[in-house]
Amino acid sequence: MQQKTPLSVVIIALNAASQIEACLKSAAFADEIVVVDSGSRDDTREIALKYGARVLHQDWLGFGRQKQFAIEQASHDWVLCLDADERVSDPLRASIVEMLQAPRFRAYRMARCNRFMGRWLRHGEGYPDWSLRLFDRRVANWSEDEVHEKVLTTSPAGNVQGDLLHESQESLTVYLEKQDRYTSLQAEALARRGKQVSFGRLVASPLLRFVKFYFLRLGFLDGVPGLVHIVIGCFNSFVKYAKLHELNEKGKL
Incomplete structure (x- = not known):
């Protein structure tokens, strides 16, 4: 053997x-x-x-x-x-x-x-x-x-x-607090690499993400938890790029 x-x-x-x-x-x-x-x-x-x-x-x-x-x-x-x-x-x-x-x-x-x-x-x-x-x-x-x-x-x-x-035991409040930290870290990493964000990407990224995961990937079958999970992910995409825009604007001052 x-x-x-x-x-x-x-x-x-x-x-x-x-x-x-x-x-x-x-x-x-x-x-x-x-x-x-x-x-x-x-x-x-x-x-x-x-x-x-x-x-x-x-x-x-x-x-x-x-x-x-x-x-x-x-x-x-x-x-x-x-x-x-x-x-x-x-x-x-x-x-x-x-x-x-x-x-x-x-x-x-x-x-x-x-x-x-x-x-x-x-x-x-x-x-x-x-x-x-x-x-x-x-x-x-x-x-x-x-x-x-x-x-x-x-x-x-x-x-x-x-x-x-x-098997996460964290509450929704703790989960959201973690996502806020993560989007800040992501935005800072993008800024260090010199990345920019356009108005189109800021708007389109969360919308396309919602269509992909809620409809094409059948997220609606997971009920309210599935909807909340996907909406938070879409919001994270928007916030990440919004924070990147803020960092870029500060860098111009």
């Missing part, structure tokens, strides 16, 4: 005591779990140690660089990157274990299913939300983006079956 490729699960965390236990349980099939904590003041570290994880501290570097630091600490080259509020579903675990017997690719995407306002979203922006999270770190790395980071790979990527479950 062919030996399974060893796998490290890497998790970044901060004050995630209410979430990380379920994440760790779902990742127990891995050969190693590494948790990189950026200064939790709750029981995150203690819970991770209880489940046999190797826990390291790293001051916050931004999402992309923090995740890159995490994969560099792993003992194995194949890594599965998780956030503390994510869980590996049983079908996804089975697919990963089978794939690791004889990988055909060196990077893999998986469908990410988001729970929002108490409902698992199955359409629109909320699903399948393909995410490249499983890869050989010798051919892939995380981008340095402070927010909306992504995996960059020089190798073709395949898909594994089964959902990565994003």
